[in-house]
Amino acid sequence: MARVMTDCRRFPSESNCSLVIIGEEDEVVRAATEHAISVHGHPDTPELREEVHSFIEPAEAYNPGPRAQEPMPG
Numbered sequence: 001m002a003r004v005m006t007d008c009r010r011f012p013s014e015s016n017c018s019l020v021i022i023g024e025e026d027e028v029v030r031a032a033t034e035h036a037i038s039v040h041g042h043p044d045t046p047e048l049r050e051e052v053h054s055f056i057e058p059a060e061a062y063n064p065g066p067r068a069q070e071p072m073p074g
């Protein structure tokens with residue numbers, strides 16, 4: 001199974017979070033959901049899991065350099 005990632009640098013956040021999570025999709029969704037709740041203060045809802053799914057990118061898209069921010073979807 002191909003690995004995927006979520007990259008907090010992609011979206012604006014109050015803490016300017018730089019966390020990247022890479023792993024298999026179910027691992028990334030679980031870790032990113034817990035991270036969104038504990039660090040970014042998102043409510044723990046089914047909608048949050050849907051939102052996390054929409055943040056997923058292929059792991060090959062990872063680039064250690066600076067990244068342009070995109071507006072938060074939705």
Ligand SMILES: [Zn+2]
Nearest residue numbers: 008017019039
């Ligand atoms: Zn973050």
